[in-house]
Amino acid sequence: MGVVKKVPFSGTQEQKTALLQVIREHMHDKGALMPIMQKAQEIYGYLPIEVQTIISDEMNVPLEKIYGIATFYSQFSLYPKGKYRVSVCLGTACYVKGSGDIFNKLKEILGIDDGECTPDGKFSLDSCRCVGACGLAPVIMINDDVYGKLTVDDVEGILKKYE
């Protein structure tokens, strides 16, 4: 992963209240930590160290354990994502149909690398492993919209829709 510019944490009081409520409701469930971290990421959009610290304090779990989990799973992000999250499927079915070239084209147009976000906060780019739409390979997703059967030439036009 490339260098990601540090964005100052700007969590609101409402977000914190929502998180505290989630923690109170679930902290005594079996194996509650991961579901709580998933909810926290839903609330904040990512899991900066500040949010991890809140979870650590409230649940009385060492911060290093939470950090360990946050960095283990690819779904958790320590950095904010763009307004439009572009994910390129690099699963086998998409790869043999040329998704690698599409990924390179996106990197070139957006000027960012895997896992990074454009400076204006608009687009972030991630590679992902199989969204299960192999019949439409090669596939990219922008937020929840799936674009399939792509060629390199389609990429620019699709991004334009989001500008």
Next chain:
Amino acid sequence: MYRSHVLVCGGTGCTSSGSPKIIDLLKDEVKKAGLKDEVAVVQTGCHGLCALGPIVVVYPEATFYSLVKPEDVPEIVSEHLLKGRIVNRLVYKENDQDEIIKSINETDFYKKQYRIALRNCGVINPENIDEYIAMNGYEALGKVLTEYTPDQVIQIILDSGLRGRGGGGFPTGLKWKLAKGNDADQKYVCCNADEGDPGAFMDRSVLEGDPHVVLEAMAIAGYAIGASQGYIYVRAEYPIAVQRLKLAIDQAREYGLLGKNIFNSGFDFDIDLRLGAGAFVCGEETALMTSIEGNRGEPRPRPPFPAQKGLFEKPTILNNVETYANIPQIILNGAEWFASMGTEKSKGTKVFALGGKIQNTGLVEIPMGTTLREVVEEIGGGIPGGKKFKAAQTGGPSGGCIPAEHFDIPIDYDNLISIGSMMGSGGLIVMDEDNCMVDIAKFFLQFTVDESCGKCTPCRIGTKRLYELLDKITKGNGTLEDLDRLEQLCYYIKENALCGLGQTAPNPVLSTLRYFKDEYIAHVTDKKCPAGVCKALLSYTIDPDKCKGCTLCARICPNSAIQGKVKEAHVIDQSKCIKCGACMEKCRFGAISKR
């Protein structure tokens, strides 16, 4: 009673192609035509032919419309539903010469299939428990709770010969028997729905198309081993599956099919969902359980096996989605029925996700023992563009490539192992002459390097070294000794890695080395990539006889590597060429070739 049912696929593939809009429009048009009480529009699970979505099937005729666009909807309603005239232009045709209108079950794609795990997918509305019950749903659970002892249930599963559909092929009944034999105050039943093999989506389709079958089977398993709690570990990347599972659990609880005292038998069983967070290693059973416990999903050494000490240190069984999807049918139809299908040691059917360079990409369920040729050529419709079949990859990053020489091998667990691949969860990716096998091996190793959890050294460092060697070869810097080193390292990792991920990670390398050694040697000694994939080994040349000297290529070359005068043949300066291929793409005379 409706005289006609219009089923619209709501699986992920068709949803991506716009099926929700088709459903809304169909409902509107049906209402406008005054057919609201005669025609029902139903959203179903996956039909299998994902590349041709959105798919609409009209029953009772079973007319199969593919690639339906919003503007086609009024015509379907006014012609087919109102006047009874099939809209020929929208009916799926297997080839251009095909004049006869076939129903869905008569097409080559479907007629060789036999659906057990997928029997309800594309047939019922997955969001309605009554439709599942109407297809004998929860009857097997009732039968088990009222007629059989737990030992009898286990014996049926043992006799059926069912083996785990998630990869390893361990006999399911034996797994249950071991867990039943261990006494504990609490036991668990888990479902592995963390389908991580890139290119496989059969579990997703079952969860999206028939979620109740998994719940019912888990309850049966709970009764058999003496567990009262189940967990489904499902990928967060599958939002539709997660939402339908949640709905299904709520409905089953409301009907008393989950919860306390099910069917008045005194048996309690409930199920919770846990979302995976994107880690391939969590498909390994001990890693999955560690993850449900709320930790980094790292595997742990076995023994103790999960049947002794699994989730939260209690006896646990873990089966995958497709395995569970077979259970209720085995209970209802008997072990003998199931064991009558398939080969000697692999019974029943298997679902495959056909992908890659094949005409009909999608999901197929075939009896064990069907040959690869039947799957690729007959069901899959062959390879597009008249290209030549090169290999089929099964088993994902743990599997291997099957070359053309084994095209007629009957597919079952043991045959695939014997030719250096494995069943895996059922991804089947077809490759043609344009795919480079060294590049494919490198692709899978990059995957395992990314996904290695880092706990054991052979996997963490070994896969990285394998990747580096492959990278060196694809860049044209490899030597023949590197090939030996590659093979040696593969065996070292296989023997020493802690879990299934590491032990199988070298398989893509070993199987391509075994069947496509020529290609490796071409990369190493001739510094050529025969398939024309590895960029560093390509050179673009201009055929002076074909070049008209139009200067187009020289103008678009981003690195000014092409020289030449107007109306004279141009030349590419190989030292400057960055191998982007832009010139070849744009040349109007086909004068530029790569090799």
